[in-house]
Structures are given as structure tokens and as C-alpha cells.
Amino acid sequence: MTDYAETDRLLLRQFTAHDADLLIELDSDPAVMRYLTGGEPDLTPDAVRDEVIPSLLNAYERWDSRFGLFAAHEKETGDFIGWFLLRPLRTGPLDEVEVGYRLRQDAWGKGYATEGSRALVDKGFAELGVTMVWGETMASNVSSQKVMSKLGMSVVAQIPTPEDMQGVEGAERGGYRFEITKEQWDRR
Numbered sequence: 001m002t003d004y005a006e007t008d009r010l011l012l013r014q015f016t017a018h019d020a021d022l023l024i025e026l027d028s029d030p031a032v033m034r035y036l037t038g039g040e041p042d043l044t045p046d047a048v049r050d051e052v053i054p055s056l057l058n059a060y061e062r063w064d065s066r067f068g069l070f071a072a073h074e075k076e077t078g079d080f081i082g083w084f085l086l087r088p089l090r091t092g093p094l095d096e097v098e099v100g101y102r103l104r105q106d107a108w109g110k111g112y113a114t115e116g117s118r119a120l121v122d123k124g125f126a127e128l129g130v131t132m133v134w135g136e137t138m139a140s141n142v143s144s145q146k147v148m149s150k151l152g153m154s155v156v157a158q159i160p161t162p163e164d165m166q167g168v169e170g171a172e173r174g175g176y177r178f179e180i181t182k183e184q185w186d187r188r
């Protein structure tokens with residue numbers, strides 16, 4: 001198991017070939033998927049096993065273990081609480097990366113999303129040569145916006161809801177793109 005980052009309360013590690021069930025269970029909670037699909041899991045269990053897990057493992061190789069999607073565990077209990085991501089677009093520049101998070105409902109409201117993503121943003125700027133971190137969320141996903149604001153990110157654009165998310169609650173309000181640059185992070 002390859003650790004990626006550690007905070008006061010969380011350990012972030014690379015996913016392994018044996019982790020499909022963690023992802024399948026996380027996505028089976030309609031509250032978790034509320035602003036992503038409207039409540040349904042976005043993928044079938046077979047697709048998680050046969051496509052998602054191999055693609056996550058490939059991504060660690062592609063980016064020399066510097067970026068990707070990482071499983072988060074509560075240090076005190078060892079429990080899986082969800083995932084965080086820090087990664088460039090597949091064909092994009094390596095110094096501009098997305099931050100993202102998806103946590104189990106029983107882990108919400110404890111500051112974990114802010115704590116885990118702050119560790120990734122800090123690592124990106126301090127160790128990985130990142131010059132800009134971005135994230136996107138629906139206008140109706142207030143908790144996600146609060147997380148990005150607490151990371152020092154600010155709204156740089158209003159964005160339309162993607163075609164495949166038109167059925168999601170609040171789709172008509174569109175979304176926001178947040179960013180923080182290395183200069184802004186240095187001055188924080």
C-alpha cells in the first residue's frame with residue numbers, strides 16, 4: 001500500500017486492485033451522488049472493477065505516483081471515508097491540476113474534506129511543481145463551494161451544467177469554476 005499524504009486525522013493512499021468494493025459502496029449512497037448524477041451510482045459494479053480500478057492504477061504509473069485519485073482513511077479508526085483527487089487533465093499540462101473529493105456521508109461535517117484537500121493542494125504547490133489548482137462544482141452544491149473557499153480558491157467563472165447532468169437538482173443554475181494560483185497560495 002503506497003501512502004501519498006498524511007494530515008492530523010487522515011491518511012491518503014493509492015488505491016489497489018482490491019478496492020473496487022469501497023468505490024461501489026461509496027457511490028451506492030444517493031446522498032453522495034446527489035449533485036453528481038441526481039442520486040444513482042454513475043457506473044455499474046462491473047465497470048468499477050473492470051474499467052475504473054485499472055484506469056486509476058494506470059494513472060499512478062502515467063504520472064509517476066505524483067497525481068491521481070487517493071483513498072482516504074481516518075487514522076483513529078482505520079475506516080475508509082472516501083477519496084480525494086489531485087490530477088492534471090489526461091492530455092493537459094502537468095502544472096495545472098484539478099482538486100476533488102467524494103466522502104461517505106458518515107464522514108461529512110467533520111472538516112475532513114477541507115483537511116484532506118488542503119494537504120493535496122499544499123503538496124501540489126510545495127513539492128510537485130504545480131502552478132494552478134482548479135475545481136468545478138454545481139451552484140447548488142454549497143458544501144463543496146465552502147471547501148474550495150476554505151482552501152483559498154476563488155470563483156473565476158460561471159459554467160454551464162454538462163449535458164449529461166441536466167437531470168440533476170439545480171442543473172438550471174449551472175456551476176462555478178474555482179482556482180488558486182501558486183502566487184496566491186504563496187501569499188496566503
Ligand SMILES: CC(C)(COP(=O)(O)OP(=O)(O)OC[C@H]1O[C@@H](n2cnc3c(N)ncnc32)[C@H](O)[C@@H]1OP(=O)(O)O)[C@@H](O)C(=O)NCCC(=O)NCCS
Binds near residue numbers: 036103109110114137
Ligand atoms: C462536498 C463534501 C466532500 C463536503 O464534505 P464535508 O466533510 O461536509 O466538508 P467539511 O466538513 O470539510 O466542510 C464543508 C463546509 O461546508 C459546510 N456544509 C456542509 N454541508 C452543508 C450544506 N448542506 N449546506 C451548507 N453548508 C454545508 C460545513 O459546515 C463546512 O463549512 P464551515 O466550516 O463554514 O462550517 C461532501 O459533502 C461530499 O462528499 N459530498 C458528495 C460528493 C460531492 O458532492 N463532491 C463534490 C463534487 S463537486
